[in-house]
Amino acid sequence: MLNAPYVIGSYVVTLGGIALYTWRMLGQARTAARQVPPEDRPWT
Amino acid sequence: MTGFMTSPRNSPGTVAVLDRAPTSTTFSRVLGIATLVGIGWLVVFGLFLSPNDRVQKTGVRIMYIHVPSAWLAYLAFGVTGVSSLAYLWKRTRSLAWDRLAGASAEVGVLFMGITLVSGSLWGRISWGTYWTWDARLTTTAFLFVTYIGYLAVRDLGGTHQQRAKRSAVLAVLAMLEVPLVHFSVTWWRPLHQNETVENGKLSGLMLFTLFVGLIAFTLLYVWLVLHRQRVLTLLDQVDDRGLDVAIAERRNESVPS
Amino acid sequence: MSTWRIARLVAAKDLRVEWRSRVVVNQVLPFAALVMVMFAFALDNTQLLTRVAPGLVWLATMFSLVVMVQRSFAVETADGALDALQVAGVRPGGIFLGKALALGAQLAVLQLVLLGAAIVLYRTELVAGGIVLLVTTYLAATTGLAFVGTLYGGLAAGAKGRETLLPLLMLPVVAPVLIGATRATEAALGTEGATPSDGWPWIGLLALFALVFGVGGTLAFGSLIDE
Numbered sequence: 243m244l245n246a247p248y249v250i251g252s253y254v255v256t257l258g259g260i261a262l263y264t265w266r267m268l269g270q271a272r273t274a275a276r277q278v279p280p281e282d283r284p285w286t
Numbered sequence: 287m288t289g290f291m292t293s294p295r296n297s298p299g300t301v302a303v304l305d306r307a308p309t310s311t312t313f314s315r316v317l318g319i320a321t322l323v324g325i326g327w328l329v330v331f332g333l334f335l336s337p338n339d340r341v342q343k344t345g346v347r348i349m350y351i352h353v354p355s356a357w358l359a360y361l362a363f364g365v366t367g368v369s370s371l372a373y374l375w376k377r378t379r380s381l382a383w384d385r386l387a388g389a390s391a392e393v394g395v396l397f398m399g400i401t402l403v404s405g406s407l408w409g410r411i412s413w414g415t416y417w418t419w420d421a422r423l424t425t426t427a428f429l430f431v432t433y434i435g436y437l438a439v440r441d442l443g444g445t446h447q448q449r450a451k452r453s454a455v456l457a458v459l460a461m462l463e464v465p466l467v468h469f470s471v472t473w474w475r476p477l478h479q480n481e482t483v484e485n486g487k488l489s490g491l492m493l494f495t496l497f498v499g500l501i502a503f504t505l506l507y508v509w510l511v512l513h514r515q516r517v518l519t520l521l522d523q524v525d526d527r528g529l530d531v532a533i534a535e536r537r538n539e540s541v542p543s
Numbered sequence: 544m545s546t547w548r549i550a551r552l553v554a555a556k557d558l559r560v561e562w563r564s565r566v567v568v569n570q571v572l573p574f575a576a577l578v579m580v581m582f583a584f585a586l587d588n589t590q591l592l593t594r595v596a597p598g599l600v601w602l603a604t605m606f607s608l609v610v611m612v613q614r615s616f617a618v619e620t621a622d623g624a625l626d627a628l629q630v631a632g633v634r635p636g637g638i639f640l641g642k643a644l645a646l647g648a649q650l651a652v653l654q655l656v657l658l659g660a661a662i663v664l665y666r667t668e669l670v671a672g673g674i675v676l677l678v679t680t681y682l683a684a685t686t687g688l689a690f691v692g693t694l695y696g697g698l699a700a701g702a703k704g705r706e707t708l709l710p711l712l713m714l715p716v717v718a719p720v721l722i723g724a725t726r727a728t729e730a731a732l733g734t735e736g737a738t739p740s741d742g743w744p745w746i747g748l749l750a751l752f753a754l755v756f757g758v759g760g761t762l763a764f765g766s767l768i769d770e
Contacts, residue, residue, distance in 0.1 A: 248345075274308075286311065463715075473745075
């Protein structure tokens with residue numbers, strides 16, 4: 243594919259960025275959830 | 287990452303599920319799956335099934351993720367502005383608005399960064415340069431920096447109410463600033479780089495792929511913000527409890543973007 | 544007390560503090576002059592310097608503005624003076640206008656020094672036909688910068704890590720002033736054949752900027768310094 247490094251690079255940056263952010267966010271959620279009892283989560 | 291301090295109140299099975307995904311609900315799970323399907327679809331269509339553009343050749347494939355990221359970032363900053371106004375208006379004042387504003391700004395900064403990178407790569411292919419000082423690009427770069435500053439202000443500390451008020455005022459100021467910046471850079475560089483694809487004709491399949499991208503990223507935005515503001519709620523509650531352990535753990539943890 | 548009277552008192556207080564401490568005169572003005580000399584080192588081309596002089600003058604103004612704003616609020620937070628003013632029930636809008644007034648006055652002095660430095664170091668020449676535009680540009684830009692500086696200075700005051708936060712918050716906001724004032728100054732000085740008529744539209748932008756942040760700051764300052 244012509245210009246493949248640029249095209250694939252942009253997909254990797256986009257999807258990788260989203261994945262990294264999501265992973266860190268959910269990790270943070272788990273850490274925080276250890277200190278908050280389940281009844282204090284209004285969405286459950 | 288498994289909970290060592292799992293509460294004894296519930297049966298172990300329930301607690302384990304809650305601790306693995308404490309911010310999930312049935313709705314968010316369904317939404318998450320829909321988002322994954324949408325993004326998978328986007329990758330398949332964007333990279334393989336859609337045809338090359340006559341002018342842009344393969345460069346057009348970057349558009350399918352670049353345009354949706356840009357749309358998502360603008361949507362996110364819009365939501366931050368509106369929820370900040372909702373916080374400042376006394377009759378709707380609630381920390382939930384503040385956390386929505388914060389969550390949305392964070393997602394917006396992430397996607398503005400992604401937009402800048404994918405845009406530069408696209409520019410390198412189609413204009414032969416990573417960056418041009420045209421009005422739209424410059425405004426975008428300013429938005430990025432402005433909301434990084436906004437996120438820094440959210441981290442300043444103080445009570446939740448102080449944080450909320452300070453950052454809400456800042457978000458409203460940012461909304462005032464953005465038109466001024468746009469205005470000044472448009473005058474500064476009145477010659478626009480025409481984006482050949484957007485002005486030319488998109489074939490049916492190309493338009494469809496772009497459409498899939500917009501839908502998938504909008505779902506992704508809702509999913510991310512839904513979770514992020516729940517995480518922020520958890521973090522606020524940890525703060526309220528004033529647990530020294532919690533504070534130490536939070537300090538060790540850097541806040542993403 | 545009317546807001547305007549509070550503003551005058553606060554401004555007089557700030558200027559008196561500066562008159563006695565001479566921090567701006569002894570530290571900020573030499574810093575600004577130093578920046579101008581450093582630009583000459585970096586660019587190392589007299590013709591180029593003359594061409595970009597208007598931009599460098601405004602860039603040096605922005606850098607000095609950061610230092611000045613930090614000084615302006617260091618005075619307030621050192622002894623909890625800002626909190627004391629608030630507890631005393633002084634209207635925040637008045638504090639904002641007063642501090643902006645004092646900051647504007649100090650900026651005006653700074654800009655005279657910078658313009659003088661440009662004339663001496665960069666061979667900038669004033670054009671008789673552009674004097675009115677030049678003065679208007681300086682007035683409009685200084686007003687806007689004083690408002691923005693006071694607003695964001697108040698926001699960053701009293702917060703940990705404010706030294707690093709202030710430039711990050713403030714410099715993107717003052718970018719329209721940098722663009723507008725530089726273009727208008729180029730027009731006033733006739734840089735690269737520009738004529739004063741090219742500069743007037745930019746004055747509109749600068750005035751709008753000053754208006755937006757003047758009104759916004761007067762209204763919002765109370766919530767920002769509310770600790």
